Amino acid sequence: MSLELTPVQTVACCSPLSREPLTESEAEGIVPLLKALGDPVRLRLMSLVASHEGGEACVCDLNDAFELSQPTISHHLKVLHEAGLLEREKRGVWVYYRARTDALSGLAALIGGQAQ
Amino acid sequence: MSLELTPVQTVACCSPLSREPLTESEAEGIVPLLKALGDPVRLRLMSLVASHEGGEACVCDLNDAFELSQPTISHHLKVLHEAGLLEREKRGVWVYYRARTDALSGLAALIGGQAQ
């Protein structure tokens, strides 16, 4: 995940996406984030964790929010974690996931600059 | 007239994604955009069009930027168009695509608010 912006780029007219064509390697660094969020269950999981009090949520809470099997939720959480969008912390028997808001805002800054 | 704060304003701190859990229907409205951008070729196509002078690009230019067949590029442009990320205009034999920067910034605002 190379979402680094130099000061020069930061003050330019718009988002990196609209400023100049992304290279192949740049695109391949960003795509995993978009793919991870491009599933309704994972997008809702991300939102559930990010909006949860304390900024974190236990897997046990997340399982109950969907009519899906526990392994399926576990799989989606793994995808989000490996994309760098969720942090994972084990406390006792429970596992807590925390949203990487820096990754979210970085991704937003990359795609969302207004034109000119 | 006094300025009252609605409950929404009171809790408003960040992006919709991080403010409260997305509903299933909300997620299914956003996912097509993320899926459309979640492919390296389409992300680069989007960037190519958005960063092109005049804000638009001819398909003929886009074809030359990839070592992919013309039908494949046409397919990807259709996906981006149907997601609402690209406008399509035919002029003579040529077809020009234009980036929907409003859609991009809207998506960015949805996912990218910083915490607190």
Added chain:
DNA sequence: CTTAAACATCGACAAGTGTAAATATTTACC
């Protein structure tokens, strides 16, 4: 009217993905 060029659509196939059942692993508690 014929031809060529630009772009889209169709059909097919390999690769990727979401899902669940079964099983494994880790931790707490008796």
Added chain:
DNA sequence: GGTAAATATTTACACTTGTCGATGTTTAAG
């Protein structure tokens, strides 16, 4: 140690998706 609970992993399978070749459609030029 034994047992139960919380999560993860494995395996398998149906479904989706990216790609290309072949073909269709539209427009301009001769």
